[in-house]
Amino acid sequence: MSTAPAPHSAVEAALLIDGTTVEIRPITAGDRQAVLDLHTTGMSEESRRLRFLGVSRTAPRLAADRLCGPHGPGLLALGAWADGALVGEADCELLDEPRGTAELALVVADRWHHRGVATLLLEHLVHAARSRGVRSFEADTLSGNHQVHKVFAGLGLPVHRRFEQGGVRVRVPLEEADEHYREAVDERARRADLASLTALLRPAAVAVVGASRREGSVGRTVLTRIRQGGFTGRLWAVNPSAGAVGGTPAYPSVGALPAVPDLAVLAVPAAAVPDVAEDCGRSGVRALVVLASGLGPEQARNLLHACRRHSMRLVGPNSLGIAHTETAVRLDAEFGGAFPLPGSAGVAVQSGGVGIALLERLAWLGVGVSSFVSLGDKYDVSGNDLLQWWEQDGRTDLALLHLESFGNPRAFARTARRVTRRMPVLTVDAGRSEAGRRGAASHTAAAATPTVTREALFRQAGITATRSIDELVATAGLLHVQPLPAPRGAVAVVSNAGGIGILAADACAEAGLTLPEPGPGLGRLLPPGASARNPVDTTAAVGPEDLARCLDALERDPGIDAVLLCLVPTALATTSDRDPLRALLDGPARRHVPFAAVLLDQQVPIRYLTCADGGRIPAYSDTVAAARAFAHARDRARRLAEPPSPEADAPGCDLRTARSLVDGHLAAHPEGGWLDPLTTADLLESHGLPLVTSVWARDEHTAAVTAAGLAPLGHEGKVALKAYWPGQVHKSAAGAVRTGLAGEGEVRSAYQEFTRAFGTGLAGAVVQPMAAPGVELLAGVVQDRVFGPLVVFGMGGTATEVLDDRTTRLAPLTEHDLTTMVDDLRAAPLLTGYGGTPPVDLDAVRSVLARLSRLAADVPELVEADLNPVIARPGGAVCVDARVRLEPRPSFDPYLRRLRRPLPAGEG
Incomplete structure (x- = not known):
């Protein structure tokens, strides 16, 4: 077993099933008394009998000595801590290094049973043990220890049991921590997340701390909006200088409140935030919204530590606030613009300005909000948390995100992949400029710009990424009220003026949509002079009845997946009975294919047209906006048509060899660097990557002899010679490659050229048979x-x-x-x-x-x-x-349950 430091060298905070926060960290020599207390006062005599397979007065002391005394590198022990007390411990000790088998032990304090402590500890221990080469856990248990057997059974890993002399020998293979195990971890994470967010999004009591009597102040504004919004729970103000604020009872501190609020909105200066948060935590508050900005590094750390220590979820700092429109709650605790309309769109933003603009546009459109969260600096609650909430709240059917940063992108993508199967998730892809491009040491790194990385995340997560707030709203407006098109994306453009139809057709083509020819017979439904091709030009003489028949025919056309009606005002439509828009308004809004309109005389970018059946059709003022919305809808349809795909199979990979090569290189080069050609070849070979036969030659003679042996394997009997020196990156640009060499003379001549060009820096050359062209x-x-x-x-x-x-x-x-x-x-x-x-x-x-x-x-x-x-x-x-x-980097499991770490020293 490797003696490398444990991956859990830092404290990890994580949520239990009931939403309580605990900290997971390695047990050290200084924890001896805590371990002893856990095994004595923390456990009943029956619990100790089940743990130690019998009654023993010395067992707790021996356990503390084993975990906290001197021990070899084969022992790995993790503890779960709640408010400074050790509430659970899990450890494993290597028994059989060749087989990678470790003996497992597990203890949880009695009053912490049934809250998920043991399972959470085991998840972290599985991750840490696997990174150290452990392949399986084994443990001896009593057959009557039902609780520990239930923990093993629910872990999501295979469990093998063997009955021996009244006990049970349990074996858990860690190498089978596959997709089934990840799904089990996902489900536990989802349940814990939802439990922790209830106080934030469905609070029964709220306190606004720092609510001033001064009109227009942030705290007073938030307090007023909560009252005017009709909050159904209890509401208090915290102000040490007032008995009431705006008609709301006020108290000098959170601790002085008549009851404990679920949620506290902190409208206090940045310097006061950590102390107020600590006061809230000691009082039993379970969620905070911090409006202040400009916290320094120490203030930020103290705020987050208070939240972790007291199991409080945190929105912000630098938050605009939150809103939840559910009838049973009706909480509007934010100081933005218009009140969010009640509805089914979940909105989460990092920028307060973006949040205000987005809520205003949704209000113009008439799209209501289920919940709104201004994430601000996102110390804790994130877009991933909100997606999991919206997935189960029973109200949200559309998610809108604006995220400037990602704490754990792969966990976010995993959640989003699941949620986007149930509802559209849209985002604004901000920060796409080339200013974000980094200097690169290779072609691969040159391609991996932040823009490319973000696009890959959104694509794989199934998220609809738009380029502006207007495009986001335009796309949401279509997805919210119209069905999805077929994955082909075949659009029929219909217009009452040829020019606007051509513009719309161009916009659709540029968005990647197709414009097929409609089926035969469409021309008979249109006035003389009309064109039944795509775009369909009905001419200005078309009446609403003929246009309606045309639209009905296109809806039934099996080659058409969506219809875009483009109308310009004409002198012929001077009365309502001649208005071609009636073709939409008098018909159903919900059809077999999505419909949308472009109205050139429209003053707003997008609005809804209400049809005879009460349904709605989006109308745009611009053809490009409509085309982009249809393209995004087509992409979502394609995504949903794809079945969930398993992880790519790569059989025969030799992880042990790869780890040995990597550990050996980093031991010799602690700061890392480029591998030499031979180590590169060995590492690629460990995972079955097909590298052409490569032989290292340290001098001219060896190169010539090697080339003679490899030439028969090469295309046309030729070889390639590649010079190497430490730190080399771009060989071709440096003139370090010679190809198509035939015979000893050409090989020697090429090597001599390398010697003259690179001098004493030349370490040797790689000889390869020439690959056939392709x-x-x-x-x-x-x-x-x-x-x-x-x-x-x-x-x-x-x-x-x-x-x-x-x-x-x-x-x-x-x-x-x-x-x-x-x-x-x-x-x-x-x-x-x-x-x-x-x-x-x-x-x-x-x-x-x-x-x-x-x-x-x-x-x-x-x-x-x-x-x-x-x-x-x-x-x-x-x-x-x-x-x-x-480069030396710790192992990181993106799917391990954990909250954001406290900010390191020197970071804001």
Whole structure:
């Protein structure tokens, strides 16, 4: 077993099933008294009998000595702490290193039973043990210890039981922590999250701390809005200088309130926030909304520590507030613009200004809100939390997000993938400028801009990413009231003026939609001179009856997936009975395909038209907005048509060899760096990546001899010679590659050129047989510190930056990702067969991507891998050049249950 430090070197905060916050950290020598107290005063005699398989007065002391005294690297012990007290402990100790078997022990204080402490500890222990090479847990239990057997059974991992002499030997294989286990962890996380958010979003009592008697102040404004909004619970103000504020009873402190509020809204200066939060926590408050901005690093840490210590969920700081329109609650605790209308759209924003603008536009449109949360600086409650709330609240059917940062993008994507199956989730993709592009050391890193990474996250999560607030509202307006189109996205454009129809057709085509020819017979429904092609030009002479028949025919046309009606005001429609808009208004709003209108005389970007059946159709003032909304609807339809895809399979990967290579390199190079050619080849081979045969030659003679042996394997009997020196990155740009070498003389001549060019820095050269020609591809990985590993795939070779034809996905890839990554390339026909050329071996290409994804997930220290070119041919795929860079990084499980860590020293 490795003696590397435990992954849990820092405190992790996490939620129990009832919403209580506990801290998980390794048990140290200084915890001896706490461990002893847990095993004595924290447990009944019966609990100690079940834990130690009998009655023993010395057992608690021996347990404390084992966990807190001197011990070898084979022991790993984690404790769960609540408000400074140890409430549970789980440990494992290696028994059989070759088999990776560890003995497991588990203890929870009696009064903390049935709250999920044991399961949470086991989840963290599974993660820590697996990163240390443990393959299975084993434990001896009494058959009557029903509680511990229930914990094992509900963990989500296979449990094997063997009855021995009245006891039960339990074995839990950790290598089977697969998708089923992740789903079990997801469900526990969801339940804990919902329990913790109830005090925030469905409070029975609210206190506004810092509510001033001064009209127009933030605290007074929030207090007034809560009262005017009709909050159904109890409401108090906290003001040490007033007996009442605006008719609301006031008290000098939270502790002086007549009852404990579920939620406290803090409208106090930044300097006072930590102390007020601590006062709230001691009083039993379960949720905070902090409106103040500008907290310093120490204030921020103290605020978050108070929330963790007292199990309070936190919105903000720098929050505009929250609102919840459910009839049983009716809470409007924010100081924005218009009151949110009640409805079914969940809204979460980081920017208060964006929140105000979004609520105003939704109000103009008439779209109501189920709940609104201004996340602010997002110390705790995040978009991921809100998605899980909206998923189950029974009211929300549309989610709108504005997120400027991501605490755990892969956990967010996992939640979003599930939620987007039930409702549309839309966001504004902010910060797309090239100013965010970072300096890169390889082609792969050059492709991994923040924009690309975010787009990959949204694509894989099924989130509809728009480019502006107006586009977000325009798309939400369509999705909220109209059915989805078929995944083809075939749109019929109908207009009463040829010019606007052409503009709409152009906008649809530019948005990636198609405009097929309508079926025969449409022309007979239109006035003379009309065009029944797509776009359909009805001419200004069309009446509402003829236009309605035209729209009905298009709705029934099996080749049409959506209809866009574009109308301009004309002198012919001078009375309501001649108004072509009646063709929509007099008909049903909800049809078999989505309908929308473009009205050029409309003064607002989007509004709803109310039809005869009471339903609504969106009307836009601009053809581009309508086309983009239809394109987003088409993309959502395509997403829903795809069945859930399993993680990409990469059989035969040798994690132990990979770990040995990585640990060996980092032991010799503690700061990391680029691997030498031989170690690179060995690491890629551990995960089955097809690197062309490569032999290291330290001098000219060895290179010549090696080339003679490899030449028969090469295309046309030739070899390639590649110079190497430590720190090398771009070989071709440095003139360090010679290809197509035939015979000893050409090899020696090339090596001599390297010697003259690179001098004493030359460490040697790699000799390879020449690969047969094919399509040159790029495949690589970049580890982002926030988003995790990103897999890049595209056209390769020396012109990869010029071609700029690449696509990206966050690892781990799914089987569906392997297909769509190929399809996304503009040059995809070169791979699938074009102009008489046969297709390349796509299974081999997908295998490269799947194995890269697995390598990135298995080795978090792999911060950059660049396989370029990978030559794909009908008979397979082979990588002829590769570079790999490592850095020391801890293992990180994005699906482990934990809350955001307190801010490190020096960070705000």
